[in-house]
Ligand SMILES: Cc1ncc(C[n+]2csc(CCOP(=O)(O)OP(=O)(O)O)c2C)c(N)n1
């Protein structure tokens with residue numbers, strides 16, 4: 001019998017999702033940022049609505065796969081801001097990330113341990129060790145539980161010569177801000193910002 005893999009790590013403390021999103025923009029101001037539908041996109045739009053923000057409207061489970069596709073099609077930095085529920089829907093994408101491991105990609109998994117956007121329903125993140133899953137797919141991953149730790153690890157992840165996933169424990173939030181609602185406009189805006197050397 002092989003040993004049972006470890007359960008989800010305890011939440012000794014939590015980081016603040018708004019502060020961590022601000023840190024992402026401070027450290028990588030020119031990165032394309034692919035943000036999960038709902039809270040991650042609401043927070044990002046509230047921190048700064050910019051052309052390189054690729055908000056996922058309505059599409060659950062695609063944030064990391066879309067981020068991987070983008071990272072493989074550009075040399076510029078790509079940061080994914082995913083959610084635990086979406087990641088649970090597409091855990092298999094970590095295997096694909098591990099096989100390509102683009103060095104220009106960082107995955108931030110904001111783990112509020114619930115479907116925050118739709119009212120806080122419980123999901124399986126309390127019994128899933130995302131770091132363990134990622135590492136077993138060949139993706140270097142780290143677990144963080146406060147803002148300072150997040151800043152240090154995000155810096156290192158951006159400089160790494162492979163994809164790094166940061167699993168960031170956060171408290172649930174209910175932000176007021178919303179990104180532009182027209183998804184075709186969001187897509188065109190990102191595409192135009194990412195082509196012909198535009199910043
Ligand atoms: C296929 C699909 N199922 C369900 C939904 C409804 N839905 C929208 S956001 C969301 C929760 C997403 O959870 P998570 O990724 O953890 O992000 P959080 O809202 O917690 O930031 C759900 C269930 C959807 N948009 N698409």
Ligand SMILES: [Mg+2]
Pocket residue numbers: 083084085110111112113114115116
């Ligand atoms: Mg969640």
